[in-house]
Amino acid sequence: MVHPTKALAFAVALAALPTTLIAAHAPPYEPWGVWEREASGTTFDFYNCAGKLCAKVIGVSKPEESKAVGTVILRNATLDKEGVWRGEIFNTQDGKTYKGGVTVEKPDELTLEGCLISFLCKSETWKRAADQSKASTPGGKPPMPAPTGKPGIGH
Numbered sequence: 001m002v003h004p005t006k007a008l009a010f011a012v013a014l015a016a017l018p019t020t021l022i023a024a025h026a027p028p029y030e031p032w033g034v035w036e037r038e039a040s041g042t043t044f045d046f047y048n049c050a051g052k053l054c055a056k057v058i059g060v061s062k063p064e065e066s067k068a069v070g071t072v073i074l075r076n077a078t079l080d081k082e083g084v085w086r087g088e089i090f091n092t093q094d095g096k097t098y099k100g101g102v103t104v105e106k107p108d109e110l111t112l113e114g115c116l117i118s119f120l121c122k123s124e125t126w127k128r129a130a131d132q133s134k135a136s137t138p139g140g141k142p143p144m145p146a147p148t149g150k151p152g153i154g155h
Contacts, residue, residue, distance in 0.1 A: 029104040034129040047136035053077035089114045
């Protein structure tokens with residue numbers, strides 16, 4: 001026979017389980033906006049490109065690296081699963097393109113991973129830049145089109 005106190009404790013723990021699992025699963029955070037690679041001081045704009053995720057270099061800390069500004073480093077990334085975008089990553093340092101992914105598990109941290117082959121990967125964590133004024137598509141939404149109303153109607 002199960003002791004009533006143990007049965008009650010088990011029931012309380014069981015009832016709390018779904019809430020605990022839901023609370024442990026953070027909502028996916030969006031990658032759109034300006035991110036900074038702190039190791040180099042380089043900034044990147046993650047933007048909406050035809051419904052996919054792309055990123056380009058928008059700022060460098062060293063004048064000799066200025067030729068990299070405008071280079072698209074993430075191309076045609078699609079949402080693989082909740083919070084993970086998969087696409088091609090161009091490395092400006094070696095000029096090679098790798099398969100890779102972008103994960104945003106915290107609102108101000110992005111992890112970029114590039115893989116030579118499936119098990120030979122390197123990742124870095126970048127911080128969301130404080131200045132978001134250079135973001136191409138804030139919130140991942142493309143600019144609204146101009147109104148298409150016809151002049152003279154309703155006036």
